[in-house]
Amino acid sequence: xxxxxxxxxxxxxxxxxxxxxxxxxxxxxxxxxxxxxxxxxxxxxxxxxxxxxxxxxxxxxxxxxxxxxxxxxxxxxxxxxxxxxxxxxxxxxxxxxxxxxxxxxxxxxxxxxxxxxxxxxxxxxxxxxxxxxxxxxxxxxxxxxxxxxxxxxxxxxxxxxxxxxxxxxxxxxxxxxxxxxxxxxxxxxxxxxxxxxxxxxxxxxxxxxxxxxxxxxxxxxxxxxxxxxxxxxxxxxxxxxxxxxxxxxxxxxxxxxxxxxxxxxxxxxxxxxxxxxxxxxxxxxxxxxxxxxxxxxxxxxxxxxxxxxxxxxxxxxxxxxxxxxxxxxxxxxxxxxxxxxxxxxxxxxxxxxxxxxxxxxxxxxxxxxxxxxxxxxxxxxxxxxxxxxxxxxxxxxxxxxxxxxxxxxxxxxxxxxxxxxxxxxxxxxxxxxxxxxxxxxxxxxxxxxxxxxxxxxxxxxxxxxxxxxxxxxxxxxxxxxxxxxxxxxxxxxxxxxxxxxxxxxxxxxxxxxxxxxx
Ligand SMILES: Cc1cc2nc3c(=O)[nH]c(=O)nc-3n(C[C@H](O)[C@H](O)[C@H](O)COP(=O)(O)OP(=O)(O)OC[C@H]3O[C@@H](n4cnc5c(N)ncnc54)[C@H](O)[C@@H]3O)c2cc1C
Numbered sequence: 001x002x003x004x005x006x007x008x009x010x011x012x013x014x015x016x017x018x019x020x021x022x023x024x025x026x027x028x029x030x031x032x033x034x035x036x037x038x039x040x041x042x043x044x045x046x047x048x049x050x051x052x053x054x055x056x057x058x059x060x061x062x063x064x065x066x067x068x069x070x071x072x073x074x075x076x077x078x079x080x081x082x083x084x085x086x087x088x089x090x091x092x093x094x095x096x097x098x099x100x101x102x103x104x105x106x107x108x109x110x111x112x113x114x115x116x117x118x119x120x121x122x123x124x125x126x127x128x129x130x131x132x133x134x135x136x137x138x139x140x141x142x143x144x145x146x147x148x149x150x151x152x153x154x155x156x157x158x159x160x161x162x163x164x165x166x167x168x169x170x171x172x173x174x175x176x177x178x179x180x181x182x183x184x185x186x187x188x189x190x191x192x193x194x195x196x197x198x199x200x201x202x203x204x205x206x207x208x209x210x211x212x213x214x215x216x217x218x219x220x221x222x223x224x225x226x227x228x229x230x231x232x233x234x235x236x237x238x239x240x241x242x243x244x245x246x247x248x249x250x251x252x253x254x255x256x257x258x259x260x261x262x263x264x265x266x267x268x269x270x271x272x273x274x275x276x277x278x279x280x281x282x283x284x285x286x287x288x289x290x291x292x293x294x295x296x297x298x299x300x301x302x303x304x305x306x307x308x309x310x311x312x313x314x315x316x317x318x319x320x321x322x323x324x325x326x327x328x329x330x331x332x333x334x335x336x337x338x339x340x341x342x343x344x345x346x347x348x349x350x351x352x353x354x355x356x357x358x359x360x361x362x363x364x365x366x367x368x369x370x371x372x373x374x375x376x377x378x379x380x381x382x383x384x385x386x387x388x389x390x391x392x393x394x395x396x397x398x399x400x401x402x403x404x405x406x407x408x409x410x411x412x413x414x415x416x417x418x419x420x421x422x423x424x425x426x427x428x429x430x431x432x433x434x435x436x437x438x439x440x441x442x443x444x445x446x447x448x449x450x451x452x453x454x455x456x457x458x459x460x461x462x463x464x465x466x467x468x469x470x471x472x473x474x475x476x477x478x479x480x481x482x483x484x485x486x487x488x489x490x491x492x493x494x495x496x497x498x499x500x501x502x503x504x505x506x507x508x509x510x511x512x513x514x515x516x517x518x
Contacts, residue, residue: 030377057333062161085127250287
């Protein structure tokens with residue numbers, strides 16, 4: 001269970017933590033799981049909601065990265081393929097196997113991709129999800145219904161993984177809490193505290209009440225994604241920038257434009273990237289772009305040209321053309337790419353992760369991928385334990401079943417994202433039949449999920465429920481706006497909030513949600 005009230009009590013009670021983690025995205029949450037499992041007294045603080053940053057805005061692929069193979073980054077691909085296998089095994093309720101098809105418009109292309117993908121599969125070794133297969137034109141047209149057959153010579157089908165990113169983040173948070181870690185959303189680090197030049201803790205501000213706290217910790221890990229430089233700055237204003245942010249946009253459309261269960265992979269866009277169209281939660285997610293940015297924000301927004309770029313590319317392959325008005329949701333995320341002296345396109349920048357240990361003993365981890373969060377956490381905690389002279393304990397997360405683990409549950413079915421917790425949600429629906437009713441006629445979510453999110457998953461604001469506990473904002477922004485008043489009212493009852501709170505929540509949410517409408 002994630003409870004803010006209990007976590008604040010802990011915060012006040014514990015005189016010194018072993019590890020303080022700043023940032024509640026994939027990286028920070030993975031670190032909290034690893035550190036807690038090793039028995040370290042762990043506190044994680046997140047300035048917004050868990051996964052509010054990049055970790056809810058990915059392409060939702062658990063993958064080795066076919067693209068990185070083409071770039072020759074074998075080490076990254078092997079590592080990610082290994083992690084793909086572990087994640088699919090440890091969180092079957094939040095992940096699934098996904099087939100992808102690359103359409104080929106020349107026979108050379110077909111063999112070229114076929115051989116590349118055979119190598120990709122060989123690199124996954126014992127964790128292979130199945131060999132790629134060469135497909136004839138008719139088979140491609142049958143499997144990728146909706147695709148245009150003009151000039152098509154066939155294609156190659158290969159297998160990777162797919163997941164629900166924000167729900168995996170919540171599952172990691174719950175796993176960390178099950179293992180004894182203390183986690184708080186809406187708690188920002190505003191200052192680092194030092195003793196004899198070494199980091200000894202941090203000053204925190206509760207973003208919901210403006211209360212401040214000072215916490216002591218033997219070591220502090222900066223896992224703030226694209227924001228790592230602001231924490232590095234708190235440590236030493238002269239520290240050089242560690243990340244170069246790059247924006248990636250996705251559009252979500254109805255499955256009418258791309259029916260079927262297979263995903264499309266377009267191997268080469270104008271800027272030398274790949275573009276995916278992947279079935280997800282009853283809709284199709286298409287993306288992404290790679291736009292270097294100078295300024296970063298907590299709520300990044302898609303540029304018009306990014307949306308056009310995605311629609312132009314997809315429409316070249318599809319029979320039914322998508323117009324802007326058909327888009328159900330648009331979301332943008334920021335890649336925390338490791339800064340290099342290379343000033344060229346960020347499309348070719350490394351997706352590897354990096355750990356920096358500052359002279360003050362601040363540990364900073366950045367870069368990487370969602371898929372490799374577990375390995376990143378292991379490396380970060382190894383470094384932190386060494387710096388803080390914590391007892392040597394081996395990482396044991398490789399076979400750790402994540403919260404909700406239940407191999408019987410099929411990802412994608414109603415309530416599957418909660419794994420074994422779905423039983424409790426069904427119980428709520430039995431006890432209060434009204435909570436069993438749907439929030440919106442086009443979506444499966446029921447009212448009991450809102451109650452559960454508030455009671456058990458630390459949902460504090462309307463956006464936490466509509467964007468990350470349920471994914472409705474990412475799937476259908478207009479539907480999210482339509483259900484906002486009812487969800488706010490359910491939350492207000494649970495949280496003991498006033499009618500003014502409800503109104504203010506709806507107003508703030510609608511402003512954010514407008515950014516998801518094209
Ligand atoms: C467009 C796009 C598509 C992607 N697709 C995939 C994919 O399909 N598969 C894959 O494996 N990877 C993918 N990735 C990569 C993956 O999403 C990221 O590597 C990962 O989410 C980064 O997580 P993070 O925890 O480092 O950062 P974040 O998720 O951004 O978390 C950092 C957190 O730190 C918090 N924070 C900042 N300052 C403070 C402070 N002062 N105090 C407390 N908290 C603070 C922020 O609020 C934020 O929540 C994609 C990335 C992008 C951008």
